[in-house]
Amino acid sequence: MVIKNNGIKKLPLLEINNLITYYGLIQILKEISLRVEEGEIVCLLGSNGAGKSTTMKSILGLVRAHSGEINFRGQRIDNLSAAQIVAAGIATVPESRRIFPRLSVEENLQIGAYIHKASLPSLQPQIEQIYNLFPRLKERRRQAGGTLSGGEQQMLAIGRALMAKPKLLLMDEPSMGLSPALVDKIFEIIQQINRSGTAILLVEQNAHMALSIARRGYVLQTGSLVAHGTGDELLHSEEIRSAYLGE
Numbered sequence: 001m002v003i004k005n006n007g008i009k010k011l012p013l014l015e016i017n018n019l020i021t022y023y024g025l026i027q028i029l030k031e032i033s034l035r036v037e038e039g040e041i042v043c044l045l046g047s048n049g050a051g052k053s054t055t056m057k058s059i060l061g062l063v064r065a066h067s068g069e070i071n072f073r074g075q076r077i078d079n080l081s082a083a084q085i086v087a088a089g090i091a092t093v094p095e096s097r098r099i100f101p102r103l104s105v106e107e108n109l110q111i112g113a114y115i116h117k118a119s120l121p122s123l124q125p126q127i128e129q130i131y132n133l134f135p136r137l138k139e140r141r142r143q144a145g146g147t148l149s150g151g152e153q154q155m156l157a158i159g160r161a162l163m164a165k166p167k168l169l170l171m172d173e174p175s176m177g178l179s180p181a182l183v184d185k186i187f188e189i190i191q192q193i194n195r196s197g198t199a200i201l202l203v204e205q206n207a208h209m210a211l212s213i214a215r216r217g218y219v220l221q222t223g224s225l226v227a228h229g230t231g232d233e234l235l236h237s238e239e240i241r242s243a244y245l246g247e
């Protein structure tokens with residue numbers, strides 16, 4: 001008797017194999033392999049200059065891979081344009097936030113959904129969901145993005161990314177420059193987004209907080225992955241803590 005699905009391995013949502021990325025003549029990423037399963041929070045840790053943002057940009061097609069493969073939902077994406085990659089279901093909250101300072105909060109959110117080519121009125125229910133997540137943005141909906149505080153701009157960058165309805169959200173140091181109270185809030189929101197079915201690849205300097213919410217983590221050092229494990233394993237490994245997590 002043939003049992004359906006027996007022995008068939010489920011494909012990871014995101015799978016990177018032996019990724020090498022250069023800036024000019026300088027090799028930045030040295031054969032990186034990692035994966036994110038459906039519904040997971042995975043964090044990517046490492047000190048400044050380790051190559052975390054370069055990994056994110058490679059996934060997003062903003063920097064071309066020199067060699068290796070990036071697969072998303074079983075499809076090769078390392079040869080696609082950045083717009084095609086967003087359309088495939090990957091959105092980003094970039095390190096620099098990059099909101100549009102002259103556009104209103106609401107217009108910034110609308111732009112996040114551009115790949116769906118929906119009419120503005122049809123986007124309204126989704127925008128209301130973002131406002132439920134961030135009531136502060138609703139209060140400021142008509143204000144120019146550039147007049148928001150750092151924390152509010154981070155909320156807007158997250159809201160805009162969610163407007164694309166991603167299967168995978170890449171977040172590059174979302175807690176950077178925020179007060180401790182806001183950092184807590186952002187981490188709560190990350191978990192809330194994840195519970196609603198979005199997988200998250202989270203780059204963080206704040207290793208402790210990231211590992212406390214992530215199922216698994218990878219540690220990057222000068223372009224090479226040097227450690228990998230569950231959140232618990234990485235948090236409780238003396239060796240990893242002293243060598244890579246700055247303790």
Ligand SMILES: Nc1ncnc2c1ncn2[C@@H]1O[C@H](COP(=O)(O)OP(=O)(O)O)[C@@H](O)[C@H]1O
Nearest residue numbers: 023024028046047048049050051052053054055
């Ligand atoms: N546009 C660029 N051109 C040349 N080198 C770069 C560029 N961006 C980053 N780098 C270099 O690549 C390395 C990795 O940077 P990055 O991925 O930003 O690290 P991280 O995000 O972990 O701090 C660093 O040595 C950095 O100086």
Ligand SMILES: [Mg+2]
Nearest residue numbers: 052053054095
């Ligand atoms: Mg970075």
